[in-house]
Structures are given as structure tokens and as C-alpha cells.
Amino acid sequence: MNNTQKQTQTVGIAGLGAIGSAVARALQNGIDGLDWIAASDITPNPEFDIPLVSFEELAEQCDIVIEALPPKVVPELAKITLNAQKTLVLISSCALIIYPEILDIHKDTNSRIIVPSGALTGLDGVKALKKLGIKKSTIASNKKPSGFTGAPYVDEMGIDLTQIKTRTKIFEGNAIEAAKGFPANVNVAATLSLAGIGPEETTVEIWADPDAVGNSHAMIVTGEFSTIKCTVENMPDPANPKSSMLAAQSIIAALEDLNSALVIL
Ligand SMILES: NC(=O)c1ccc[n+]([C@@H]2O[C@H](COP(=O)([O-])OP(=O)(O)OC[C@H]3O[C@@H](n4cnc5c(N)ncnc54)[C@H](O)[C@@H]3O)[C@@H](O)[C@H]2O)c1
Numbered sequence: 001m002n003n004t005q006k007q008t009q010t011v012g013i014a015g016l017g018a019i020g021s022a023v024a025r026a027l028q029n030g031i032d033g034l035d036w037i038a039a040s041d042i043t044p045n046p047e048f049d050i051p052l053v054s055f056e057e058l059a060e061q062c063d064i065v066i067e068a069l070p071p072k073v074v075p076e077l078a079k080i081t082l083n084a085q086k087t088l089v090l091i092s093s094c095a096l097i098i099y100p101e102i103l104d105i106h107k108d109t110n111s112r113i114i115v116p117s118g119a120l121t122g123l124d125g126v127k128a129l130k131k132l133g134i135k136k137s138t139i140a141s142n143k144k145p146s147g148f149t150g151a152p153y154v155d156e157m158g159i160d161l162t163q164i165k166t167r168t169k170i171f172e173g174n175a176i177e178a179a180k181g182f183p184a185n186v187n188v189a190a191t192l193s194l195a196g197i198g199p200e201e202t203t204v205e206i207w208a209d210p211d212a213v214g215n216s217h218a219m220i221v222t223g224e225f226s227t228i229k230c231t232v233e234n235m236p237d238p239a240n241p242k243s244s245m246l247a248a249q250s251i252i253a254a255l256e257d258l259n260s261a262l263v264i265l
Contacts, residue, residue, distance in 0.1 A: 009258075012038045012062035014055065014077050016045040018239035019091060020068035022248035023255075024048055031252070033259030037061060040077075059084035064258075066251060071095045071183045078102040082111040089114045091251055093190040097179040097199050116250040119243075120188040120217055122230030123195045124265055129223045130196060136222045137196045138203040139189045142167070143215035145208040147242060153181025164208045171206040175199035182206060184242055188217045196221060215244060 011027060011034050013020045020039070027036035028048075038053045038061055039045075058065055059081045066089045067077055074095035081088045082105045093115050096102055106113055117123050126134070145161035148154050148170065154161065159170055171181060175193035178186045186204060193202035214235040221228040234244035257263050 008033055008035050009063040010034075010061060011036045011064045011066065011255075012040070012053075012058040013066045013068060014040045014058060015068035015070075015073075016041045016048060017068060018237045018243045019248040019251065020066070021045065021047065021239065022245070023066055023068065023251050024050070026252040026255070031255050031259075034064070034255060055080045059086055063087060064089060064255075066255075067091060068248075068251075071098065075099040075102055078113075079105055082106050082109045082113075085110045087112040087114065089116065089251060089254060091116060091118055091187070091247060093118065093187045093194060094179040094183045096194060097176055097190050098183060114254055115191055115194060116247075116254040118187050118191055118247045118250050119215070119232065119234050120191055120219070120230075121232045122219060122221075122228055123191065125226070125228045125230075126192065126196045126221050129221060129226050129228060132223050132225055134197045134221055134223050136203075137192065137201065137219070138205070138221075139192050139217055139219040140205040140207060141186060141188065141215065141217050142207040142209050142212055143185070144212045145210060147212075147215065148182065148185060148206070148208060151182045151185060156181075161208065165210060167207055167209040167211070169205055170208050171204070173204060175202040175204050178204035178206065187247075192219055192221075 016039050039050050040058050055077050064087045065081045071092045071094050074092050145164040175189045176199045178189050189204040193199040216233040218231040237243040237245050
């Protein structure tokens with residue numbers, strides 16, 4: 001116990017896949033002030049001896065619900081958790097853009113949404129620069145063509161990913177169009193847009209690169225007094241090659257900050 005900790009908070013995890021499992025392991029090892037008591041998943045994960053419950057039970061039993069689900073499932077969990085006036089730690093940030101009803105519900109409840117930095121970096125500076133005014137915000141994401149398989153935009157445009165032999169820009173648009181076209185790929189762009197000048201004004205480029213080893217994201221955020229340039233290069237998560245290990249660790253870091261006596265933001 002440290003001097004800022006009031007009482008132990010109960011935690012639930014929705015989705016025990018690659019990200020949810022990494023967070024679960026950290027909670028099992030112990031995070032100050034947090035007690036992991038339940039999870040929701042459609043597939044039992046034999047690694048964990050934890051009760052699997054419905055989203056309703058998760059929200060009822062837990063002070064904090066961690067979302068690590070496919071984006072299309074997020075509205076259901078968010079609606080239930082926010083209406084229960086609980087804290088939702090949300091990693092599928094695209095869902096906040098694709099399903100604006102989540103933020104509408106949030107406004108009418110006494111709930112809290114925490115969006116961890118995920119696979120991105122530099123959001124601390126973006127939030128600070130926003131106070132002075134951001135003129136332009138762009139992010140370019142780069143990964144192997146096969147990483148975009150199943151993306152709605154790729155299917156709609158009839159892009160044959162197997163024919164891409166050199167680094168090719170397959171999309172440019174704002175973060176709303178990017179989130180709808182690539183819901184599993186551009187959480188970083190969604191998070192940047194929410195921290196910065198908003199989804200409509202944030203420009204997103206998506207590059208398919210046959211030589212890419214992992215995935216990388218390069219952002220440039222420009223204000224009158226500062227220009228922030230950040231590039232993060234992530235190796236794929238072996239548990240889910242479409243994810244990155246950094247995303248799970250960003251949730252764990254956010255959970256540790258909740259009760260830490262020394263917080264570096
Ligand atoms: N913010 C970021 O930078 C960032 C980075 C990487 C991944 N993500 C997002 O994080 C989310 C989780 O990623 P992951 O790699 O852990 O995915 P994953 O596919 O490994 O895990 C998803 C889990 O959700 C479970 N699930 C599916 N439908 C369900 C339902 N209806 N009810 C309960 N459980 C259900 C699955 O069984 C699985 O265990 C994805 O939406 C991904 O796009 C965000």
C-alpha cells in the first residue's frame with residue numbers, strides 16, 4: 001500500500017486474447033491496489049483459472065473493465081460498462097470513432113474512459129502542444145501487405161495485396177475514413193486524433209511494404225511553437241501478428257499509474 005491508495009479496486013478483462021492475456025499475467029503478478037476477479041470471452045483460455053462471466057456481470061462486479069476485444073464487439077461492452085458508471089480501459093480506440101454512440105453514452109453517465117497509448121508513442125507531447133494549438137497532424141502506418149488482409153477498404157477497392165511488390169501507399173484520408181476502412185490496423189491513428197486535433201482533421205496514410213519486418217508508425221504534429229516527430233517500430237506480437245506487444249504493456253503502465261505515488265506522464 002502507498003499513501004495515495006484508497007482501497008483495492010476490482011478489475012475485469014473483456015477478451016483474453018493476445019493483449020488481454022498479457023494484462024492478465026501482469027495483474028496475476030500483482031499491480032498495486034488492483035484485484036483481478038473476472039473475465040469475459042467467448043473462448044475459454046486454459047492459462048487462467050478465472051471465472052468467465054457475461055459483460056453485464058463483469059460491469060456489475062468490477063470497478064475497472066479492461067477492453068481487449070475485436071472492435072465490432074466494443075460497443076456492446078462499452079454501453080454496459082458506461083451505463084454501470086464504471087471505468088473502461090479501452091485499447092480498441094478505433095471503436096470510439098466508428099461507433100460515436102459510445103462517447104454519447106459516456107457523456108450522459110458518471111463513467112470514465114481511459115485510452116492507453118497502445119502501439120503509439122509521443123501522446124504526452126501532443127496533449128501539451130494542443131494547449132498551444134496544433135496546425136497539422138499526420139500519421140503514416142507501414143506494415144506487410146498481408147497485414148491488411150480482410151480490411152473493409154481493401155475489399156471494397158479490390159486491392160490485390162499479393163501483387164504489391166514494392167512499398168505502396170494504399171490509403172490516404174482522415175482518421176474517420178481510416179478507422180472505417182482499416183478498423184484492426186489504425187488504432188494508433190484513432191488515438192492520435194483523439195489526443196490531438198480530432199478525427200476529421202488528422203491525416204492518415206497507410207503503406208503496404210513487402211520488406212517490412214514488423215509494423216511502424218511515424219507521426220508529425222505541428223504547432224506554432226513546436227513540431228513533434230515520433231516513429232515507433234514494433235515487432236508483431238507472436239500471439240497475434242496483427243497486434244503489437246507495446247499495446248498490452250501500455251495498458252499495464254496505465255493500470256500501474258492509477259495507484260502509483262510517483263507518476264511520470
Ligand atoms: N491501441 C492500439 O494501439 C492497439 C494495438 C494493438 C491492438 N489493438 C486492438 O486491441 C484489440 C485486442 O487485440 P488482441 O491482439 O488481443 O486480439 P485477439 O484477437 O488476440 O483477442 C481478442 C479476444 O476477444 C475474444 N472475443 C471475440 N469476440 C468476443 C465476444 N463477443 N465476447 C467476448 N470475447 C470475445 C476472442 O475470443 C479473443 O480472446 C483489437 O481490437 C486490436 O485492434 C489496439
